[in-house]
Amino acid sequence: MLVTGPNGAGKTNLLEAVHLGTQGFSPRTRADAQVVRFGEQAGRIALRGARGESQVETELTLRIGEGKHAKLNGAALSAAEQLRTELAVLVFTPDRLAVAKGGPAVRRAYFDRVLGRLVPARATLSAEYAGVVAQRNAALRRIAAGFSSRDALAPWTQRVAALGATLVEARTETIAVLSPGFAERAEELGLPSARLVYEGTPPTVDQLEAQIERDLDRGTTGLGPHLDDVQLVSGVRDLRTFGSQGEQRLTVLALLLAEAELIAGRRGYAPLLLLDDVLSELDPDRRRALAQRVATKGQTLITSTTAAALPAEPAQLLEVSPGEVQLVR
Numbered sequence: 001m002l003v004t005g006p007n008g009a010g011k012t013n014l015l016e017a018v019h020l021g022t023q024g025f026s027p028r029t030r031a032d033a034q035v036v037r038f039g040e041q042a043g044r045i046a047l048r049g050a051r052g053e054s055q056v057e058t059e060l061t062l063r064i065g066e067g068k069h070a071k072l073n074g075a076a077l078s079a080a081e082q083l084r085t086e087l088a089v090l091v092f093t094p095d096r097l098a099v100a101k102g103g104p105a106v107r108r109a110y111f112d113r114v115l116g117r118l119v120p121a122r123a124t125l126s127a128e129y130a131g132v133v134a135q136r137n138a139a140l141r142r143i144a145a146g147f148s149s150r151d152a153l154a155p156w157t158q159r160v161a162a163l164g165a166t167l168v169e170a171r172t173e174t175i176a177v178l179s180p181g182f183a184e185r186a187e188e189l190g191l192p193s194a195r196l197v198y199e200g201t202p203p204t205v206d207q208l209e210a211q212i213e214r215d216l217d218r219g220t221t222g223l224g225p226h227l228d229d230v231q232l233v234s235g236v237r238d239l240r241t242f243g244s245q246g247e248q249r250l251t252v253l254a255l256l257l258a259e260a261e262l263i264a265g266r267r268g269y270a271p272l273l274l275l276d277d278v279l280s281e282l283d284p285d286r287r288r289a290l291a292q293r294v295a296t297k298g299q300t301l302i303t304s305t306t307a308a309a310l311p312a313e314p315a316q317l318l319e320v321s322p323g324e325v326q327l328v329r
């Protein structure tokens, strides 16, 4: 489905509403009040669609100061975010370019979210690990300030080593399952010999203890997967630093398409793809390759200021003008 309209018409708003109504949160902001129309106190999104062969209906209401409430097929969910475990949606927004060109923290967060989507049981692993690192850092500072003895550190060192090893293992697996699809989609989009390289190693208690003086000095844990990065490579080039803006966009898209296939395989239905302003900076061949790929399965919503930017006939064309959405065909 192609969504067109001039700048500021509300294309991104529409896409955000679909995301909010299917996942329970905005891809743009964690401040829910921002998604309610300015000057209003509440908003409501109701959606109807299909998950595989079955029909689904969702409803999300948001009242400023009262939070969100969501229903799936008429039944109230305990939390709106529960929608994300029920419905699979992947989103590309121009901000996502940071996954390719931003610092390591952006990529860690991104791949940890991929991990959570692919293995829902592991969705909180990265936050749990970050929690124990923070606890260990707090203990380091108490010891350095003379408020606590070194013995207090041992349990946190052990926790960092244990959870750190689990996180490294889970990330390694995620990268391994994502890599082949990433290479294929990247190739198709004109990025040859692409690969993901993750070289995280589990931190051991011995290693952590060996650099205790350094850690006490700085008040931070200087070893572990909270410092790792994932290299994004095409041929001999590192796309993080040497990719053009367009190539970085393709890199992020290839990651998203690769994940979409894995999700389709695991859940038995293709995720909904929301691609905001994805066509800009792509040449006609790349646009065509992308259009052909997204046409193969599932449903994709693409926004663009001009219908001509998509070198394919969309199944549906929506025209957005301020305050109005029109189904052209």
Ligand SMILES: Nc1ncnc2c1ncn2[C@@H]1O[C@H](COP(=O)(O)OP(=O)(O)O)[C@@H](O)[C@H]1O
Binding pocket: 005, 006, 007, 008, 009, 010, 011, 012, 013, 014, 034, 035, 036, 037, 038
């Ligand atoms: N909560 C809100 N209430 C009312 N208008 C908003 C709100 N949030 C954003 N807008 C406005 O909606 C307009 C359309 O934005 P957007 O969907 O990003 O346009 P497009 O993607 O079509 O270029 C913008 O002018 C923006 O300022």
Ligand SMILES: [Mg+2]
Binding pocket: 011, 012, 013, 276, 277
């Ligand atoms: Mg927009």
